[in-house]
Amino acid sequence: SRLIAHELGHDEVFCDMIYLAAPMHDIGKVGIPDKILLKPGKLTAAEFDTMKRHTTLGRDAIRQAEEELGKTMPFLHHAKEIAFCHHERWDGSGYPQGLIGNTIPVSARLMAVADVYDALISRRVYKPAFPHEQARDLIVEGRGSHFDPDIVDAFLVVVVGGLAQLRGAVIAAMALGILNAYVEWWTQASIAKVVVFVAIVAFLQIRPQGLIAS
Numbered sequence: 001s002r003l004i005a006h007e008l009g010h011d012e013v014f015c016d017m018i019y020l021a022a023p024m025h026d027i028g029k030v031g032i033p034d035k036i037l038l039k040p041g042k043l044t045a046a047e048f049d050t051m052k053r054h055t056t057l058g059r060d061a062i063r064q065a066e067e068e069l070g071k072t073m074p075f076l077h078h079a080k081e082i083a084f085c086h087h088e089r090w091d092g093s094g095y096p097q098g099l100i101g102n103t104i105p106v107s108a109r110l111m112a113v114a115d116v117y118d119a120l121i122s123r124r125v126y127k128p129a130f131p132h133e134q135a136r137d138l139i140v141e142g143r144g145s146h147f148d149p150d151i152v153d154a155f156l157v158v159v160v161g162g163l164a165q166l167r168g169a170v171i172a173a174m175a176l177g178i179l180n181a182y183v184e185w186w187t188q189a190s191i192a193k194v195v196v197f198v199a200i201v202a203f204l205q206i207r208p209q210g211l212i213a214s
Helices: 002-007 012-024 027-031 045-052 054-069 074-085 106-121 132-141 149-176 179-206
Strands: none
Touching: 002 012, 002 106, 002 149, 012 074, 012 106, 027 054, 045 054, 054 074, 074 106, 106 132, 106 149, 132 149
16 A cells, blocks of 8 residues: 555655554454354355444544553544545445545555455465456456556556566665654554554453343
8 A cells, every 4th residue: 555655656754653653453353253253155145244344343442542651643643534435436325324435534445455365365364365357357346446546557567577676675774764753653553552552451341231241
């Protein structure tokens, strides 16, 4: 998601915030029963309704973590957006709010593409891993319906040359001796890990009664 954001022209601060926030996108799944998360077949309508709650649970857990920590950071704002809205769809058919187009936060629109691509190329209990070409084609099929068209276009550029661009950027940064930026990033990344832990603990306090039971 960071590389896609960079390709779209977002500044380095925003890209770094997305990079830190993205791993928290599914934190709400700690509140979903294993029998649903690990089900090898298709979910029933009732099970899917329960699964969809991970978006709200994730946002609320991060919000509670902020309260427990007594502070907030910019990337946590994006983390809440991503956790809550990464299953919204460009055409308004997503959840939990049915947002449409640019009303979906850009952080969540970026995560939607990255998350689906990662899910497609990864093995799951209900499916094998898809090859890159098939996953890419499925992303393209969702352009303008599931996904923001501009983000899909940037994704296509990234999957062709993104890794080479990233390596070049890292080498350039090292040559210029920009080490302070890395130290600051690492500090924030460490805080992100703490927030995830606190969010899980906080969630265990705010979860609906019986929701976690398998």
